[in-house]
Amino acid sequence: MGFSILSFLLAACFASSVAQSTPTCTLSPLGLGLDDTDQVLAAIARCGHGGHTVFRGGTYNITRKMTWDLVDSKVDLHGYLSFTPDIDYWLNTLNTYRVVFIQNQASWFVITGKDFEVDAHNTGGIQGNGQAWWEYFTTHAKADGDGRPIALTLFRARHGIIRNFAINEQPFWCNCIAESQSVIYDGMLCNASNANPAFAGTKCVNFGINTYRSDDISLLDWDITCGDDCLAIKGNSTKISARNVTCRGGNGIAFGSLGQYANLSDIVENVHLQDIQLLRLDPAVQPNMQNGVYFKSWDGSINGVPPTGGGGGTGFAKNITAMNVMLDRVNTPLHVYQTNGGHSLDLPSNLTFGGLHFINWSGTALGNKLVDIECSIAATCTGITFSGFNVSVPVGEAPQYICQNSEFRAMPQDNRDATDGQNNLKQMRFMMRRHTM
Numbered sequence: 001m002g003f004s005i006l007s008f009l010l011a012a013c014f015a016s017s018v019a020q021s022t023p024t025c026t027l028s029p030l031g032l033g034l035d036d037t038d039q040v041l042a043a044i045a046r047c048g049h050g051g052h053t054v055f056r057g058g059t060y061n062i063t064r065k066m067t068w069d070l071v072d073s074k075v076d077l078h079g080y081l082s083f084t085p086d087i088d089y090w091l092n093t094l095n096t097y098r099v100v101f102i103q104n105q106a107s108w109f110v111i112t113g114k115d116f117e118v119d120a121h122n123t124g125g126i127q128g129n130g131q132a133w134w135e136y137f138t139t140h141a142k143a144d145g146d147g148r149p150i151a152l153t154l155f156r157a158r159h160g161i162i163r164n165f166a167i168n169e170q171p172f173w174c175n176c177i178a179e180s181q182s183v184i185y186d187g188m189l190c191n192a193s194n195a196n197p198a199f200a201g202t203k204c205v206n207f208g209i210n211t212y213r214s215d216d217i218s219l220l221d222w223d224i225t226c227g228d229d230c231l232a233i234k235g236n237s238t239k240i241s242a243r244n245v246t247c248r249g250g251n252g253i254a255f256g257s258l259g260q261y262a263n264l265s266d267i268v269e270n271v272h273l274q275d276i277q278l279l280r281l282d283p284a285v286q287p288n289m290q291n292g293v294y295f296k297s298w299d300g301s302i303n304g305v306p307p308t309g310g311g312g313g314t315g316f317a318k319n320i321t322a323m324n325v326m327l328d329r330v331n332t333p334l335h336v337y338q339t340n341g342g343h344s345l346d347l348p349s350n351l352t353f354g355g356l357h358f359i360n361w362s363g364t365a366l367g368n369k370l371v372d373i374e375c376s377i378a379a380t381c382t383g384i385t386f387s388g389f390n391v392s393v394p395v396g397e398a399p400q401y402i403c404q405n406s407e408f409r410a411m412p413q414d415n416r417d418a419t420d421g422q423n424n425l426k427q428m429r430f431m432m433r434r435h436t437m
């Protein structure tokens, strides 16, 4: 008896202190045909600073752009924020934010602030209603900066966690993190899978995440179905760690493109990728599985202006490790090129790639070009190492390794690999060749 009174008093005490210091806002979807945007924004306005916001399960109808400013705040998102598939509305510049500087990309939902956690409990996140977008863009020209919205943008976020979050049918970039620091994404599903037989085999052009001007970002337990880059590490991304990432379809994991802006230098440094799988899908769902990991810069000449054109930018990407990488029928496991957006007589890029380490790669390539490293003559790649790089080419084909303006070596493990005839990295030891572009 005494015990239960005590716990009642404690509970009452706790509840009142909670009520004062951490307001709680709880929402349920209003229901079909109604607009949830106002109640969502009101809850975040009331509980987004020092409070707790709980979205019960279900679908929330979001009809206009939204920013959540979260400070010392927790959001439990048990349901989906469903962004109306009104393409003309969203493509109107006034109806999205342009907080992501690179390529002037558009955002319909921005999270900013510090010391926050958004937990979607593997039961919620964003419904992007992308099928309509993918179909629309089979008959309309698309270009970077054209207003296709990023599904989830973190902008100027510090010490944030996004947990067990699903984004279904992203129209374009699934995630972007820009101008942010110390953010963990722990559990992210992005799924752009064509479900309309009439569009079978059409690439849904979208990305898992683009990182830009951000430091200390962790991507843990990601599962990305997309048609373009699974992860794209863009300018001024430092201390990026990705672990247990599955990429289904798409172009693979990209560093770049870098050097698009002639007036900016792009710095990419201290990146660690571990336990990565790249899996080819049924082509009706996503037809491409282009690269394992690839590095790309624009060339040294300026060809037009960003977002669509560019080039001439400087900078470097260094201290990058990709280990425990498993490939399923990718076209080119490893590719480096520095001629993005260029022409044959252009100036070579001054942007350097160096200190790249590829450890314990396995699986299969569809083509025989396992490694294609074509660095700029003005910016020789240095310090590229391979250890346990054992990717198979189709039966009966000889693996090909291309190495231009680069210096790399195979570590001891590959001397052993070389004896199985599958993988002749030994032949590439300490090679340094110079070619013109």
Ligand SMILES: *[C@@H]1O[C@H](CO)[C@@H](O)[C@H](O)[C@H]1NC(C)=O
Pocket: 031, 032, 033, 034, 035, 036, 061, 062, 063, 084
């Ligand atoms: C979303 O809200 C709009 C009103 O702003 C309404 O016209 C539309 O039918 C709603 N959509 C859904 C799926 O409920």
Ligand SMILES: *[C@@H]1O[C@H](CO)[C@@H](O)[C@H](O)[C@H]1NC(C)=O
Pocket: 191, 192, 193, 195, 223, 225
């Ligand atoms: C993605 O969505 C499609 C269609 O709804 C489904 O078949 C597939 O299993 C999903 N992929 C993942 C990884 O959840």
Ligand SMILES: *[C@@H]1O[C@H](CO)[C@@H](O)[C@H](O)[C@H]1NC(C)=O
Pocket: 221, 222, 223, 244, 246
């Ligand atoms: C890897 O991530 C997937 C989700 O994408 C998760 O289901 C799985 O448990 C994770 N594996 C490990 C070893 O953590």
Ligand SMILES: *[C@@H]1O[C@H](CO)[C@@H](O)[C@H](O)[C@H]1NC(C)=O
Pocket: 261, 263, 264, 305, 306
């Ligand atoms: C760099 O150039 C872009 C246009 O290409 C411009 O929008 C931006 O403001 C410039 N940035 C700086 C720092 O000069």
Ligand SMILES: *[C@@H]1O[C@H](CO)[C@@H](O)[C@H](O)[C@H]1NC(C)=O
Pocket: 213, 235, 236, 263, 264, 265, 266, 267
């Ligand atoms: C990257 O950071 C450097 C300085 O650290 C700066 O000069 C450069 O403009 C930045 N680049 C971008 C793309 O913001």
Ligand SMILES: *[C@@H]1O[C@H](CO)[C@@H](O)[C@H](O)[C@H]1NC(C)=O
Pocket: 239, 269, 270, 271, 272, 319
């Ligand atoms: C290289 O990057 C890793 C993180 O991926 C970091 O732990 C290490 O200190 C960096 N090495 C150097 C020399 O900066």
Ligand SMILES: *[C@@H]1O[C@H](CO)[C@@H](O)[C@H](O)[C@H]1NC(C)=O
Pocket: 300, 301, 312, 347, 348, 349, 350, 378
């Ligand atoms: C690359 O650097 C060299 C040496 O500093 C310089 O002469 C050249 O103009 C630069 N090229 C570009 C495209 O910026």
Ligand SMILES: *[C@@H]1O[C@H](CO)[C@@H](O)[C@H](O)[C@H]1NC(C)=O
Pocket: 275, 323, 324, 325, 326, 360, 362
């Ligand atoms: C190599 O990577 C595979 C996954 O691709 C993993 O199962 C295996 O344990 C790794 N080997 C070592 C020695 O880490």
Ligand SMILES: *[C@@H]1O[C@H](CO)[C@@H](O)[C@H](O)[C@H]1NC(C)=O
Pocket: 362, 363, 390, 392, 416, 417, 420, 422
């Ligand atoms: C390389 O991979 C092949 C098949 O995937 C395997 O049979 C072989 O044992 C591997 N070699 C080494 C050294 O791991």
